[in-house]
Amino acid sequence: MMNKMNVPLLDLKLQYQSLKSEIEPVLMRVAESQALILGEEVVKLEKSIAEYCDCKYAIGVSSGTDALLAALMALEIGAGDEVILPDYSFFATAGVVARLNAKPVFVDSEPESFNINPSLIEKYINKNTKAIIPVHLYGQVAAMNEILEIANNHGIPVIEDCAQSIGAQYFDGRKCGSIGLMGCFSFYPTKNLGGFGDGGIITTNDEKLATKLRQMRNHGMEPKYYHSFIGGNFRLDAIQAAVLNIKLPHLEDWHEARRRNGELYTKLFIEKGLSSEAGFQSFDDENKVLIPKAIYQESGVKNYHIYNQYCPRIQKRDELRQFLSENNIGSEIYYPVPFHNQPCFAKFSGDGSEFPVSNALSSQMIALPIFPELTADQISYVVDVISEFFK
Ligand SMILES: *Cc1c(COP(=O)(O)O)cnc(C)c1O
Numbered sequence: 001m002m003n004k005m006n007v008p009l010l011d012l013k014l015q016y017q018s019l020k021s022e023i024e025p026v027l028m029r030v031a032e033s034q035a036l037i038l039g040e041e042v043v044k045l046e047k048s049i050a051e052y053c054d055c056k057y058a059i060g061v062s063s064g065t066d067a068l069l070a071a072l073m074a075l076e077i078g079a080g081d082e083v084i085l086p087d088y089s090f091f092a093t094a095g096v097v098a099r100l101n102a103k104p105v106f107v108d109s110e111p112e113s114f115n116i117n118p119s120l121i122e123k124y125i126n127k128n129t130k131a132i133i134p135v136h137l138y139g140q141v142a143a144m145n146e147i148l149e150i151a152n153n154h155g156i157p158v159i160e161d162c163a164q165s166i167g168a169q170y171f172d173g174r175k176c177g178s179i180g181l182m183g184c185f186s187f188y189p190t191k192n193l194g195g196f197g198d199g200g201i202i203t204t205n206d207e208k209l210a211t212k213l214r215q216m217r218n219h220g221m222e223p224k225y226y227h228s229f230i231g232g233n234f235r236l237d238a239i240q241a242a243v244l245n246i247k248l249p250h251l252e253d254w255h256e257a258r259r260r261n262g263e264l265y266t267k268l269f270i271e272k273g274l275s276s277e278a279g280f281q282s283f284d285d286e287n288k289v290l291i292p293k294a295i296y297q298e299s300g301v302k303n304y305h306i307y308n309q310y311c312p313r314i315q316k317r318d319e320l321r322q323f324l325s326e327n328n329i330g331s332e333i334y335y336p337v338p339f340h341n342q343p344c345f346a347k348f349s350g351d352g353s354e355f356p357v358s359n360a361l362s363s364q365m366i367a368l369p370i371f372p373e374l375t376a377d378q379i380s381y382v383v384d385v386i387s388e389f390f391k
Contacts, residue, residue, distance in 0.1 A: 002098055002381065002385075002388075004094065004327060004328055005328065005377070005378060006328045007328065007329045007369050007374070007378045007381060007382055008328060008330040008369060009330030009331060009332055009367065009368075009369050009373050010190060010330070010369070010373075011371060011373065012189060012190075012194070013188060014371075015254075015349060015371075015372070016372040018373075019246060019247065019250070022246050023103065023243060023246050025055060026242045026243070026245075026246055027239065027242065028195045029128050029242070030238050030239050030242050030267050032175045033238075035238055036238050036239070037235050037236075037237055037238060038060070038235055038236065038238070039238050040238075041238045041239075041242040041245060042060045042238060042239035042241040042244055044234050044241070045058075045060055045061050045201070045236075045241040045244050045245050045248075046058040046059065046201070048245065048248055049185075049201050049202060049203065049248070052166075052167070052175075052180045052248065052251075053166075053167075053175045053176070053177040053178055053183065053203045054174070054175045055175075055177060055178045055183070055203040055204060055205055056204070056207070056210070057203065057204050057205070057206075057207070057209075057210035058201050058202065058203045058206045059193060059201065059202045059204075059210060059213040059214055060199070060200075060201050060217075060235075060236035061199075061200045061201060061202060061217050061234040061235070061236055062198060062199065062200065062217075062233070062234045062235060063186060063188070063198040063199065063200045063235060064092060064161075064163040064184060064185060064186025064187070064188060064191075065092040065095070065096060065186075065200070066199040066200055066217075066232070066234040067163075067184035067185060067186070067200040067201060067202045067234075068092060068093065068096040068133070068159070068161060068184045069096040069099065069100070069232070069234070070202060070213055070216045070217060070231070070232070070234050071159045071182045071184055071197070071202055071213070072096055072097065072100055072102070072131065072159070073100065073216055073231065073232075074182075074209055074212050074213055074216055075114055075131060075157060075159075077097070077102050077130050077131060078100050078101055078102060079100075079101040079102065080102075080127075080128060081102040081103070081130040081131075082102065082103045082104075082105050082126065082128045082129045082130065082307050083097045083102055083103070083104055083105065083129070083130060083131045083132070083133060084105045084107055084109070084121060084124050084125070084129060084131070084132045084133070084149045084218040084338075085097070085104055085105070085106065085116070085132070085134075085135070085161075086106070086107055086108075086109055086116035086134070086135050086137070086358075087106035087107060087108055087109065087338045087339050087340055087355050087358040088108075088109045088114065088137070088335065088338050088339070088357075088358035088361050089135040089137060089161065089335070089339070090135075090163065090164075090334070090335065091335075091339075091342075092163070093133055093135055093161050093350075094106070094339045094345065095301055097133075098344070098345070098348075099207075102130070103128075103348055104339065104345065104348055105124050105129070105348070106338075106339050106340050106348070106349065106354075106355070106358075106381075107120050107121055107124060108120055108347075108354060108355045108356065108357045108358055109137075109186065109357045109358050109361060110143075110357065111280050111357050111360070112264060112279060112280050112290075112292060112293065112295065113137075113140060113142070113143070113295045114137050114138065114140075114292070114311070114361060114365075115134065115135065115136065115137050115140065115141075115142035115143065115149070116134050116142055116143075117134065118142075118143045118146035118147050118150065118355070119146070121147065121150050122150050125150070125154055125156070129154070129156055129253055130156070130157075131156060131158070132147060132150075132151050132156055132157075132158050132159070132161045133157055133158075133160075133161050134147050134158065134160060134161065134180075135161040135163075136160065136161065136162055136164060136165035136168055137164060138164055138292065138305075138307070138308055138309040138310075138311055138334075139164050139165045139192065139258075139295060139305055139306035139307050139308035139309065140165070140168060140295065140305045140306075141165065141168050141169065141170045141179075141303050142302050143249065143295075144158075144160075144170055144174075144179045144180070145170075148179070148180070157180070157181040157182075158179075158180035158181055159180060159181060159182050159183075159184060159291065160176055160177055160179060160182070160183040160184065161184055162176045162177045162183045162184060162185045162203075163185060163186035163188075163191065164183065164186075164191060164192075164250070164308040164309070165306060165308065166185050166191065166192055166193050166306070167192065167193075167251060167252070167255055167304075167306050168303070168304055168305060168306045169303065169304035170303060171295075171299075171301045171302060171303050172295045172298065172301070174368075176213045177203040178203065178205065181204065181206060181209070182203065182204045182209065183202065183203040183204070184200065184202055184215075185200055185201045185202070185203070186199075186200050187199035187200060187201070187240060187244055187344050190308075191308060191358040192254060192255060192258070192306055192308050193248065193251050194228055194245050194247075194327055195243050196239065196240060196243050197237070197239075197240060199236050199237070199239075199240040199241075200236070200246065201236075206283075213254070214228075215231060216229075216231035216232070216234065217231060217232070217233075217234035217235055217236075218231060218233070218234075218235060219231045219232065219233065235341075252271040253372070255307075257372035257373075257374075258306065258307040258308075258310075258370050258371070258372055259306070260368050260370040261307070261310070261371075261372075261374050262292075262305070262307045262310050262370060264376060264379050265291070265310060265368065265370075265379055265382075266293070266385065267374060268379065268380060268383040269291055269312075269386075270290050270383065271382060272288045274287075274288045274383075274386065274387060274390060275288070275289045275290070275291045275312075279291075279293070283313065284315070288314070288315070288390055289312045289313075289314055289386065290313040290364075291312050291316070292310060292311050292312055307370050309334060309367045309369070309370065310367065310368050310369075310370035311334065311365045311366060311367045312365075312366065312368070313344050313360075313361065313363055313364040313365060314366055316365065317333075317363060317364050317365070317366050317390075318363075320366065320389050321333070321366060323385065323388075323389045324382075324385060324386075324389075327385045329368075329369070329381075329382055329385060330341060330369055331366050331368055331369075332366075332367045333365060333366060333367070334365060334367050335362060335365075336362055337362060338355060338358040338359065338361070338362050339358075340352050340354075340355055340358070341362075368382060369382065
């Protein structure tokens with residue numbers, strides 16, 4: 001039996017230790033200034049993120065959820081409207097739509113990219129459809145060419161949910177958040193770029209929308225105490241921006257480390273005979289671990305996947321998770337319940353027969369540790385334990 005190791009799903013303390021000497025003086029500077037909301041640090045972050053995402057504008061907000069909410073409010077989406085989105089994502093993607101009294105319309109996912117299946121979108125479009133929100137799940141850009149073609153044919157705006165995908169690129173090199181009309185990002189601590197609490201940002205190339213979103217995040221106020229429309233308190237704190245300004249220059253290195261970790265898992269799963277290059281075609285028999293892969297085009301060029309999560313599909317997922325836990329390995333399930341099965345969305349859902357893929361994903365996906373500081377030994381240990389499980 002191999003020696004037991006400890007492999008947490010995520011260890012944020014390691015990243016903090018490596019940046020402590022840079023971060024602490026900045027925290028003190030914000031404390032001394034007592035300029036606590038928006039301000040210089042937020043302006044600096046907005047400039048840097050706009051540049052990083054190849055966008056003209058970026059508007060800092062209070063969370064990824066509020067980024068999505070403000071984006072929908074800027075499009076004046078409300079009662080009687082419908083918004084198309086994947087059935088399989090984090091709750092916020094659908095929650096924001098329902099909060100505005102609009103109807104979230106769920107679409108099944110693709111079995112290997114885990115993103116919204118573009119070939120299914122068109123049949124859900126009707127005269128009430130006011131937006132499409134593709135999610136770049138786990139850090140891989142959805143099939144944006146296909147999605148935009150349908151959206152443009154019908155004159156429907158596309159809002160990218162980039163909460164898990166900052167820095168991810170479509171196979172043609174376009175950065176997520178610059179492809180649709182707006183991109184909504186989260187700085188929740190577990191994302192690839194995480195703050196010291198909640199935070200988010202919205203990117204766009206549309207000047208009018210950028211102006212509206214700036215006003216939206218501050219109760220629609222302009223000038224002071226005059227409100228021509230209703231917004232909310234979606235403002236970003238200076239302390240979050242200050243921390244994120246320190247972290248952003250390291251982001252590309254962290255992406256590369258996650259990608260290296262992902263490639264090592266994949267290589268080891270194949271070497272152990274647990275996964276096959278054949279992919280989905282042979283999932284079930286010799287292909288016990290369906291490895292998450294960067295989708296590629298006929299040209300052979302792949303999406304630039306930033307692996308916010310490394311989630312293989314596994315048949316006996318729940319038993320495996322128990323076994324991993326007994327061997328001190330952290331894991332998580334993103335997500336155990338697809339939207340159409342959430343009690344709060346019952347009135348938007350049919351009998352579930354439209355969602356064979358998201359139903360399968362919800363019982364098979366498991367997130368393994370992938371964070372940048374993970375060692376090669378830890379990854380080998382995880383693969384050894386999984387191999388042991390299948391014996
Ligand atoms: C994290 C996340 C959000 C919400 O971001 P918060 O900053 O936590 O509000 C939205 N969509 C997806 C897909 C996410 O993963």
